[in-house]
Amino acid sequence: MAEVLSTKAVTKEANTAASSQTLTINGKSFTLDADPKMPILWALRDILGLTGTKYGCGAGLCGACTVHLDGQPVRACLTSLGQAQGKRLTTIEGLDNQKLKNAWVEHNVPQCGYCQAGQLMSAAALVAQHPKPSEEQINTAMSGNLCRCGTYPRIKAALQNYAKQEG
Amino acid sequence: MSTFTAVENVSRRDVLKLFGAVGGGLALGASGLTWSPMALAQDKEARLNLFIAIGEDNKVYLTCHRSEMGQGIRTGILQVLAEELEADWDKIVPIQGLADKRYASQNTDGSRSIRENYDRMRQMGAMARTMLEQAAAARWKVPVSEVHTAAHKVLHAKSGRSASFGELALAASEQPVPALESLKLKDVKDFKQIGASRQIVDMDAMLTGSAIYGYDIKLDGMLYASIMRPPVLGSDVASVDDTAARKVAGVVDVYRLPTPKGPPAFNQLGGVAVIATNTWSALEGRKALKVEWTTSPNSQHDSSLYLKELVERVQQSGKVVRQVGNELKNWPEADTLKAVYTVPYLIHSPMEPPVATAYVTAKGCEIWASTQTPQSTQQNVAAALGIEEDAVKVNVTLLGGGFGRKSKPDFSVEASLLSKQFKRPIKVSWSREDEIQNGYYHAISAQSYQALFDANNKPTALLARTGFPSISSTFAEGVEYPSGGELDLGFVDVPFALPHLRYEVVKAQAHSRIGWMRSVCNIQHGFSVGSFVDEMAHRAQVSCPDMWRSLLGDARRETFSDQQFKYGNYGEDLNRHPVDVSRYFGVIDAVEKAQAKAPKAGKNQGWGFAVHRSFVSYVAVAILVEVSEDKQVTVLKAIAAIDAGTVVNPDRVKSQTEGAIIFGLSLAMMGEITYKEGKVQQSNFHDYPLLRLPQTPDMEIIIIASDAPPAGVGEPGVPPVAPSLTNAIFAATGVRIRDLPVSKQLRI
Numbered sequence: 001m002a003e004v005l006s007t008k009a010v011t012k013e014a015n016t017a018a019s020s021q022t023l024t025i026n027g028k029s030f031t032l033d034a035d036p037k038m039p040i041l042w043a044l045r046d047i048l049g050l051t052g053t054k055y056g057c058g059a060g061l062c063g064a065c066t067v068h069l070d071g072q073p074v075r076a077c078l079t080s081l082g083q084a085q086g087k088r089l090t091t092i093e094g095l096d097n098q099k100l101k102n103a104w105v106e107h108n109v110p111q112c113g114y115c116q117a118g119q120l121m122s123a124a125a126l127v128a129q130h131p132k133p134s135e136e137q138i139n140t141a142m143s144g145n146l147c148r149c150g151t152y153p154r155i156k157a158a159l160q161n162y163a164k165q166e167g
Numbered sequence: 168m169s170t171f172t173a174v175e176n177v178s179r180r181d182v183l184k185l186f187g188a189v190g191g192g193l194a195l196g197a198s199g200l201t202w203s204p205m206a207l208a209q210d211k212e213a214r215l216n217l218f219i220a221i222g223e224d225n226k227v228y229l230t231c232h233r234s235e236m237g238q239g240i241r242t243g244i245l246q247v248l249a250e251e252l253e254a255d256w257d258k259i260v261p262i263q264g265l266a267d268k269r270y271a272s273q274n275t276d277g278s279r280s281i282r283e284n285y286d287r288m289r290q291m292g293a294m295a296r297t298m299l300e301q302a303a304a305a306r307w308k309v310p311v312s313e314v315h316t317a318a319h320k321v322l323h324a325k326s327g328r329s330a331s332f333g334e335l336a337l338a339a340s341e342q343p344v345p346a347l348e349s350l351k352l353k354d355v356k357d358f359k360q361i362g363a364s365r366q367i368v369d370m371d372a373m374l375t376g377s378a379i380y381g382y383d384i385k386l387d388g389m390l391y392a393s394i395m396r397p398p399v400l401g402s403d404v405a406s407v408d409d410t411a412a413r414k415v416a417g418v419v420d421v422y423r424l425p426t427p428k429g430p431p432a433f434n435q436l437g438g439v440a441v442i443a444t445n446t447w448s449a450l451e452g453r454k455a456l457k458v459e460w461t462t463s464p465n466s467q468h469d470s471s472l473y474l475k476e477l478v479e480r481v482q483q484s485g486k487v488v489r490q491v492g493n494e495l496k497n498w499p500e501a502d503t504l505k506a507v508y509t510v511p512y513l514i515h516s517p518m519e520p521p522v523a524t525a526y527v528t529a530k531g532c533e534i535w536a537s538t539q540t541p542q543s544t545q546q547n548v549a550a551a552l553g554i555e556e557d558a559v560k561v562n563v564t565l566l567g568g569g570f571g572r573k574s575k576p577d578f579s580v581e582a583s584l585l586s587k588q589f590k591r592p593i594k595v596s597w598s599r600e601d602e603i604q605n606g607y608y609h610a611i612s613a614q615s616y617q618a619l620f621d622a623n624n625k626p627t628a629l630l631a632r633t634g635f636p637s638i639s640s641t642f643a644e645g646v647e648y649p650s651g652g653e654l655d656l657g658f659v660d661v662p663f664a665l666p667h668l669r670y671e672v673v674k675a676q677a678h679s680r681i682g683w684m685r686s687v688c689n690i691q692h693g694f695s696v697g698s699f700v701d702e703m704a705h706r707a708q709v710s711c712p713d714m715w716r717s718l719l720g721d722a723r724r725e726t727f728s729d730q731q732f733k734y735g736n737y738g739e740d741l742n743r744h745p746v747d748v749s750r751y752f753g754v755i756d757a758v759e760k761a762q763a764k765a766p767k768a769g770k771n772q773g774w775g776f777a778v779h780r781s782f783v784s785y786v787a788v789a790i791l792v793e794v795s796e797d798k799q800v801t802v803l804k805a806i807a808a809i810d811a812g813t814v815v816n817p818d819r820v821k822s823q824t825e826g827a828i829i830f831g832l833s834l835a836m837m838g839e840i841t842y843k844e845g846k847v848q849q850s851n852f853h854d855y856p857l858l859r860l861p862q863t864p865d866m867e868i869i870i871i872a873s874d875a876p877p878a879g880v881g882e883p884g885v886p887p888v889a890p891s892l893t894n895a896i897f898a899a900t901g902v903r904i905r906d907l908p909v910s911k912q913l914r915i
Contacts, residue, residue, distance in 0.1 A: 018416070035416050035417075038445075038447050039447060041447075042445055042446050042447035045382075045383070045446070046385070046391065046445040046446055046447070047445065049385060050376070051376070051379070051382070051383035051385070052375070052376015052377065053376070054380075054382065054518070054519070054567070055382060055446075055519075055520075055596070056518050056519070056599065057599040057851055057852050058450070058598060058599060058851075059599070059851050059852075059853070061851055061852035061853055062518065062599075062852055064518055091376065092374075092375065092376035093375065093376045093377075101374045104374055105366065105370055105374070108364075108366055108367065108370075108818055108822065110237075110367065110369075110370065110373045110374070111237030111238070111239070111822055111823075111826055112235075112236050112237030112517070112518070112519075112565070112566060112567050112568045112569075113237070113369060113372075113373030113378055113565065113567075114380055114517075114518045114519045114565075114566075114567025114568060115518045115567075116373050116374065117376050120374065138860075139860060139861035140861075142860040142861075143859050143860055143861050144859075145860070146518065146852060146857050146859065147518065147829075147860075148516055148517055148518050148568050148570070148830070148857060149237040149518075149568060149826045149829075150825055150826030150827070150828065150829030150830060150858075150863075151822070151825075151826070152829060152858075152859075152860040152863040153825050153863060153865075153866050154822070154825070155860060156860065156863070
């Protein structure tokens, strides 16, 4: 069932360039009236209320807004609604890799936690492709995600631990 | 339902549902400037004191009055409360405290949440436990001395009776508040919570995307603002052409903020706000603005020229701030070692930029902010709106990092002025560019050091000078010198035991908002002294740790009492937290021992070392680097030992120290903010890079076991990192890096 969300209530007082956009987010179909050029980051956060996906730089430099588009990690700040039309979008709210989250818990990874949604989304995409990632694969896959608190050693340990459990 | 309804007043709802009664429990009228448990006597129901409420459901609602920004304080404060209360950890519900003067300071900076609250929180826990025991004794008509508390229950051993906290809560809340002197605190050997590594209380929320940060606040009818602020401090809007901006889809209005007056302090900066129905429209609208700016006295500021001036100044005599022994003149060239060090401007860059939401109504103002300082937010918003402080309610969200940036409430002031104007809730979200270009900067600085060696190549005298624009310049006009408090941060307070010591400061005027950033002036002072001691060690042909040992002298408790020098000591009593040379030795020894077991430096590799005391904690760091023939630096390993006294949550002390190493490596290797024509030249992570995962070394963190009073944790790990790194680079290459960041000379 498609959930219809409209921004008209708030946009009627402003100029609009909205058109109907249909997205599949975490397995659910959404239709919203919005500018197709709007980055999905802001549609998720400001219109759909899915605030788990974070803003960090707006330029694809920090990875805080990482989501999956048809299973591939992309930066929500650089992906427009138009580009996401008809594709499967997964956000942290829909991430179902509990084993990965358990590895994060075991290593008590988060500090402030703000970047962790993006870290987890990048990590989930990595282990989906390489269930037993090598150190080099971890370094490559996680190099686009900044953490100012400095949780990198634990992210790495959590992923290495995950790899071990894959036997 | 708006997002915030879900998080709004968690405290009120949770406590209300306990008994369906309001009572006085959360009618938090400020009742005095100083914290006092007695102020709570009027509180009813199951609120036992300001920090502890107990539900009939047997859950314990513990309030953390400090801000969570990654340091784990929402877990740590609760551990201390739960310890003395004898509460079960799995029956604990964390509550975030609103701005309230009764808590005493809520300013979450200076690495002091635990050191300033450890004793108080133990007392709060013990007080609540005593009230539960009094209630049980009264119910059973037995002497209080016959009951005791364990595992979330009060027990009477003689009769075998017991009652849960939930069963006793209401009666306990009617018991007299016990006098502080009468409280019996637990013996350290009986601790179950303090000293236990606990999982952070917000873990689940953080891993599911449901944790609410300032950026995530959404209120019904809320508008979003993006502000174009003056690019030069002190400049103002000369003209605005907002025609194109107003045409951007989603833009509601464009509003010019008032021109701020006087020193920057925590005022908003002025500029032009674009108000829109969503963040993206606000950002797009702002891009379309055409704004001309007036010039200011800072419009000529050029940081590279400024740094050259500072470097010259620290090589001439300055104002003496501490002297031991005599002033020595005419140092023989051959016996003298000299060096000058520089550190550029830096900026905090928490992953979540500053953000605040305000809703101003006829009744007052409500703020939801990622703030380290709810009380100062309350004061500054009240002043900006011209209303009473009590009419400003400040909700503290989780912070996506802070590092000192979010203890400046300017962004909440912006949101409050805009909400007043538009009569709607307004969220002001800073972009990354805003954060980097309109911040409160860690000061650009230069230090000179010189040491005199005797015939045996032993140092006998040290002369140090420092110069940097002062944080005081942000709050007062005409400041020309660093303040005493800034010099106490790792400059004058190193307890060298040489017969002749002389410390001087030189003039340095400010041209931007200068602020505090994680470890503050210990950054430049830790770097310069840590580098110079290594240079002295090299000259004397001893190891760097041995040079530290010889310079520090006897294992004594230094109070500087005979030196006409008053040391601030991070606000702590020097008797409770002395400058303890034996604790320097403790961390030096621990790192040396761990290093002995680590790999030896191979080809093109080198180990570096540094030690620093700050925030009354002691941290030593050893770093192993490799520098390839083509000048590529790889940091291979970092070993740190931290002595922070009594530790509440060892895992969070470890994680903070790991984070401090990464923060220190970021600033040392690649951190640099520069100015041209008064404007910051960097704008985002492409030109203000931070360390990334593949650049992170293996780490080993040693926590020194100690029963000393708790000391700082969040910041003390940062200062020794930069010198340990550059000392390692010297060991690997013979190249001495005296000007940060390393990336100016080597590849990183």
